Amino acid sequence: MSTLNGLIIGASGYTGAELAAYLQRHPNVNITGLMVSAQSHDAGKRLSDLHPVLKGIIDLPLQPMTDDIAALAQGVDVVFLATAHEVSHDLAPQFLAAGCAVFDLSGAYRVNQSDFYQKYYGFAHQHADWLDKAVYGLAEWRAEDIRTAQLIAVPGCYPTASQLALKPLIESDLLDLNQWPVINAVSGVSGAGRKASMTTSFCEVSLQPYGVFTHRHQPEISAHLGAQVIFTPHLGNFPRGILATITCRLKTGVTAERVAEAFARAYDGKPLVRLFGREMPSIRAVAGTPFCDIGFALQDDHLIVVAAEDNLLKGAAAQAVQCMNIRFGFDETQSLF
Numbered sequence: 001m002s003t004l005n006g007l008i009i010g011a012s013g014y015t016g017a018e019l020a021a022y023l024q025r026h027p028n029v030n031i032t033g034l035m036v037s038a039q040s041h042d043a044g045k046r047l048s049d050l051h052p053v054l055k056g057i058i059d060l061p062l063q064p065m066t067d068d069i070a071a072l073a074q075g076v077d078v079v080f081l082a083t084a085h086e087v088s089h090d091l092a093p094q095f096l097a098a099g100c101a102v103f104d105l106s107g108a109y110r111v112n113q114s115d116f117y118q119k120y121y122g123f124a125h126q127h128a129d130w131l132d133k134a135v136y137g138l139a140e141w142r143a144e145d146i147r148t149a150q151l152i153a154v155p156g157c158y159p160t161a162s163q164l165a166l167k168p169l170i171e172s173d174l175l176d177l178n179q180w181p182v183i184n185a186v187s188g189v190s191g192a193g194r195k196a197s198m199t200t201s202f203c204e205v206s207l208q209p210y211g212v213f214t215h216r217h218q219p220e221i222s223a224h225l226g227a228q229v230i231f232t233p234h235l236g237n238f239p240r241g242i243l244a245t246i247t248c249r250l251k252t253g254v255t256a257e258r259v260a261e262a263f264a265r266a267y268d269g270k271p272l273v274r275l276f277g278r279e280m281p282s283i284r285a286v287a288g289t290p291f292c293d294i295g296f297a298l299q300d301d302h303l304i305v306v307a308a309e310d311n312l313l314k315g316a317a318a319q320a321v322q323c324m325n326i327r328f329g330f331d332e333t334q335s336l337f
């Protein structure tokens, strides 16, 4: 099988470093560059200077970005954008024009709705054509479209866990959606990225909800589920992982067996979703892994579904590599575990 030349933009960040680790051990990928911003203080350092866990594994240098994207893209087959939304918004079309396949981990190409970017991201989207063509990389559900896409918008961390939990129930028509599913999710601090900020500093972090009724992942989840939800994210005082506890109402008479069947049907042959039945998933079981674990319990018509994943992996880097594997016909889990 052929070898792809791969470039990671934003390689020093939390998701960028995870991508680098996956691609380094991928037999069909050759990393051609680990890029940071033109003005980065980390340019010239080795990735392993910043992430010592990679010492002796990836000692490649971090290189500053250049404005000449066409030159940077020369000979590159796949580009991973592990960059802020605005940066991805600007860079993706340039790499796409150079013929690269682009896997964007940001939110810049996830939701094709007018006003969405102005309202939730604070910028007017300038690339409606690519927004139209982008395929949403919820890998277990969009594999057919991913196979032919040039731009894959990898879903957000909370939306991945939430949709993997809810989609089988909605597709099987088991939910009474007059009661909006209520998603309460807790994320580790790495969800906010590596840069220093007061809200993520050690002494400030305390279990607390944020973005109540205003978080951009609510419309992302609703748009792709085709159903309204209430979504409340929480910041937890641990480094990585997301646990989403989702309360919903079943249609009258739906049994636990039918719920279990819906999950089993949806994820048969999908090794990155692990079904726990009535056992409850935990962050401990998924941190550092590419899996999303799902369990559930019900009482009468009330259903609680719990999904856990590593926000940096199934919620970002692992799903991006899973999408690349699907796109290029490699084994879906190649290099992921």
Ligand SMILES: NC(=O)C1=CN([C@@H]2O[C@H](COP(=O)(O)OP(=O)(O)OC[C@H]3O[C@@H](n4cnc5c(N)ncnc54)[C@H](OP(=O)(O)O)[C@@H]3O)[C@@H](O)[C@H]2O)C=CC1
Pocket (backbone or CB within 6 Å): 009, 010, 011, 012, 013, 014, 015, 016, 035, 036, 037, 038, 039, 040, 041, 042, 065, 081, 082, 083, 084, 085, 087, 105, 106, 107, 155, 156, 157, 190, 191, 192, 193, 194, 195, 311, 312, 315, 316
């Ligand atoms: N963290 C998470 O759990 C998840 C994150 N995401 C999304 O993935 C993307 C990356 O997130 P994360 O890894 O957490 O972010 P980080 O803040 O940890 O890393 C951002 C990276 O981008 C680099 N960078 C900044 N500006 C530029 C630029 N103009 N050109 C090239 N590189 C640049 C930074 O290096 P430097 O500043 O030194 O240049 C750094 O390497 C974001 O869009 C985020 O929303 C998605 C799902 C989950």
Ligand SMILES: CC(=O)N[C@@H](CCC(=O)OP(=O)(O)O)C(=O)O
Pocket (backbone or CB within 6 Å): 105, 106, 107, 155, 156, 157, 158, 187, 188, 189, 190, 191, 192, 193, 233, 235
């Ligand atoms: C804890 C924390 O701050 N998490 C981030 C979500 C990270 C993520 O999924 O990234 P996208 O923005 O690419 O969707 C937040 O709530 O903004």
